[in-house]
Amino acid sequence: xxxxxxxxxxxxxxxxxxxxxxxxxxxxxxxxxxxxxxxxxxxxxxxxxxxxxxxxxxxxxxxxxxxxxxxxxxxxxxxxxxxxxxxxxxxxxxxxxxxxxxxxxxxxxxxxxxxxxxxxxxxxxxxxxxxxxxxxxxxxxxxxxxxxxxxxxxxxxxxxxxxxxxxxxxxxxxxxxxxxxxxxxxxxxxxxxxxxxxxxxxxxxxxxxxxxxxxxxxxxxxxxxxxxxxxxxxxxxxxxxxxxxxxxxxxxxxxxxxxxxxxxxxxxxxxxxxxxxxxxxxxxxxxxxxxxxxxxxxxxxxxxxxxxxxxxxxxxxxxxxxxxxxxxxxxxxxxxxxxxxxxxxxxxxxxxxxxxxxxxxxxxxxxxxxxxxxxxxxxxxxxxxxxxxxxxxxxxxxxxxxxxxxxxxxxxxxxxxxxxxxxxxxxxxxxxxx
Numbered sequence: 001x002x003x004x005x006x007x008x009x010x011x012x013x014x015x016x017x018x019x020x021x022x023x024x025x026x027x028x029x030x031x032x033x034x035x036x037x038x039x040x041x042x043x044x045x046x047x048x049x050x051x052x053x054x055x056x057x058x059x060x061x062x063x064x065x066x067x068x069x070x071x072x073x074x075x076x077x078x079x080x081x082x083x084x085x086x087x088x089x090x091x092x093x094x095x096x097x098x099x100x101x102x103x104x105x106x107x108x109x110x111x112x113x114x115x116x117x118x119x120x121x122x123x124x125x126x127x128x129x130x131x132x133x134x135x136x137x138x139x140x141x142x143x144x145x146x147x148x149x150x151x152x153x154x155x156x157x158x159x160x161x162x163x164x165x166x167x168x169x170x171x172x173x174x175x176x177x178x179x180x181x182x183x184x185x186x187x188x189x190x191x192x193x194x195x196x197x198x199x200x201x202x203x204x205x206x207x208x209x210x211x212x213x214x215x216x217x218x219x220x221x222x223x224x225x226x227x228x229x230x231x232x233x234x235x236x237x238x239x240x241x242x243x244x245x246x247x248x249x250x251x252x253x254x255x256x257x258x259x260x261x262x263x264x265x266x267x268x269x270x271x272x273x274x275x276x277x278x279x280x281x282x283x284x285x286x287x288x289x290x291x292x293x294x295x296x297x298x299x300x301x302x303x304x305x306x307x308x309x310x311x312x313x314x315x316x317x318x319x320x321x322x323x324x325x326x327x328x329x330x331x332x333x334x335x336x337x338x339x340x341x342x343x344x345x346x347x348x349x350x351x352x353x354x355x356x357x358x359x360x361x362x363x364x365x366x367x368x369x370x371x372x373x374x375x376x377x378x379x380x381x382x383x384x385x386x387x388x389x390x391x392x393x394x395x396x397x398x399x400x401x402x403x404x405x406x407x408x409x410x411x412x413x414x415x416x417x418x419x420x421x422x423x424x425x426x427x428x429x430x431x432x433x434x
Contacts, residue, residue, distance in 0.1 A: 004431045005407040005418060007395040009376075011297075012424035013256030016246040018238030018263050020044040022413045023197060026052050026094045027171070027204040028234050030102070032073035033061045033080075034179055035208065035227035040071040041235045047412050048092035055099040058083035059106065078179035078226060082108030089114040089146075091340065091412065093121050094168055096146060100126055101172035103150035104135040105179065113147040117340055117383065120145060125161045126169045132159045133173075133184065156182030156223050163192035164335070171201040174221045178210045183223035193335050196269030196309050203267045207234055238262035238291065240270035242414045244316040245389045247273055249424065250295035251282035252323045253396040257296045258424060264291035269309045276317060279303050280324055302326035302369050311336045311343075314365065315390035318347040321367030322356040322374060322394055334363035340384040340412075350379040350391055354398055376400030385412040392418075396426065403431075 025044040032038035033056035043049065045065060053063040056073065060081035064072045080102050087103070089096040089112060096114055100123065103110035113119065124144030127137035135154035140147040156177060161169055170186050177184030192198065198219065205212050205221070208229045212221040243263055250258030265271065265288045274293060278284045280303055283296040302324045307314050314336045321328025336343045344365050348358045355375040357368040376398045381388035388407050395402030407430075410417040418428060 002406045003408040004403055004405050006401050006403045006429050006431065007392060008401050008427040009398060010253065010396055010426040011256065012249050012254045012258055012396065012421070012426060014424045015259040015261060016420045016424065017261050019242045019414050019416065020236040021239035021268065022046065022048060022241070023094070023200050023268070024204060024236045025049045026098060027175070027201055028236055029053050029056060029063065029071065029073065030098050030175060031204055031208045031227050033059060033075045034078055034175065035075040035229070036077045037074045037232070038229050039233045040073060041233060043069070043071050043236045044239065045069060046415055047090060048095065051088070051090045051092040051095040052098065055087050055089070055095060055102070058085060058087055059102060075227070080106045082106045083110050087112045089118055091115050091118055093118060096123065097126060097166065097168035098172045098175060100137070100148060100150055101130065101176035104130045104133070104137065104152045104154045105176055106152045108151065110150045111147060112150065118146060122165060122338065123148060125165055126172060129159045129161050129169065129173060130154055133157055154180065156180035156184050158185040158187065160187040160189050162190045163188040164190045167192060167194040167197040170198050170219055174201055174205065174212050174219055177221040177223065178205070178212070178225040178227070180223045183221050185218060185220040188217045194309060194311060196267055199267035237264050237266040239413070240268040240273060241312040243293070244270060244273040244313055245393060245414070245417065246420060246424070247277055247293060247295055248316050248320055248393050249396060249421070251277045251280070251284070251297055251300065251320065252393060254295060254297045257294060260293040262291055263293045264288070270313055272310050273313055273316065276303065276305055277320070280320055300324035302328040304329040304331065306332040307336060308332035311339065312386060314343055315347050315386045316393070318351060318365060318367050319390045319393045321369055322351055322372055323397055324369040326370055328367045328369060330365045332363060333365055341382045341387065343384065343387065346382045346384065346387050347390065350382070350387065351394065353377045353379050354394055354402065374398040376402040378403045379405070381406040381409055383409055385410045385414065389414065389417055392421065
């Protein structure tokens with residue numbers, strides 16, 4: 001079943017609770033797996049994070065979700081079992097990368113796969129790193145893509161990898177390295193893209209009592225450590241990638257004001273969206289201590305923004321640019337082409353159907369707001385949660401109704417997204433089509 005949603009232009013007003021961070025939840029579930037036991041509070045229970053929980057169970061842990069959404073996890077205590085089945089990571093790139101390194105610790109052979117989209121994403125540098133550290137790792141099709149076969153145990157040591165493909169390789173190696181004998185030093189061959197995501201990892205490791213460090217071109221974690229969060233518990237912060245959507249909705253259609261709760265500061269690079277919306281001219285205030293953001297719509301003006309460290313914000317910024325006066329230029333965006341879909345092209349194509357003029361280059365997207373008139377249209381969600389949510393924002397201020405195909409894919413990161421829009425006063429209806 002794929003569900004389409006049709007949105008009638010609407011103004012938004014009210015309060016939204018930020019969903020928990022997907023990035024932190026993945027790491028917290030896996031860190032709890034590396035631990036003897038731990039409790040994770042306020043975690044995101046979505047298709048992607050459930051894939052990580054399944055992997056923890058296949059490595060010998062147990063993940064139990066209580067009625068209030070708390071995760072009680074008994075871990076494999078630094079020594080993963082050889083999985084009794086193939087690890088299916090579904091559509092979750094984070095899961096595949098993080099647990100590929102975990103598989104490198106098991107004394108035997110693990111097989112990892114995922115859906116068609118995930119089986120087209122690059123894993124090669126991580127496979128080479130595992131081999132360099134004394135394990136064995138191969139792509140069954142010898143193209144650097146899943147299905148993957150990983151044989152451990154690796155011993156640790158020093159390894160060099162490119163930093164410009166995925167920061168998740170570094171996260172995977174640091175998390176696994178803490179429980180190896182020797183520890184792992186990761187030397188970057190090229191400048192790191194998406195650097196804040198490794199800062200998130202370091203933040204979670206610290207919360208679990210694991211010591212890791214970084215210099216300009218190296219990350220290192222000592223071996224022989226054990227994972228144990230203070231007081232046995234870890235609480236997941238709100239997700240700034242997800243917060244970007246109600247924040248942008250308020251900036252473009254929130255004349256009456258939108259309040260977002262659960263927006264505590266953390267190492268997430270995507271909190272840059274607050275400053276971007278402010279720069280574009282919306283009225284925005286962030287009470288960091290209370291974790292509350294208030295935003296009111298004002299007329300927006302185009303800006304230039306680099307998404308080198310914040311690839312997930314590109315679709316949101318593109319939509320803001322479609323509504324703003326003048327040009328919005330999104331630069332350093334080439335790595336955004338290697339996400340669930342090529343998000344640079346997808347936003348250019350789908351906003352184009354709605355009457356938005358864009359100029360697309362290999363590493364940039366320029367949205368010509370003044371030359372665009374947003375008009376309702378039938379658009380594709382491209383099977384990508386971030387594209388769907390961004391198009392939903394554009395439809396709030398388009399002329400006429402907009403239908404987004406396959407809109408149920410928001411479940412990946414923000415299962416309650418359309419409910420939240422409804423509560424803010426958006427008129428929408430679902431059409432379940434086979």
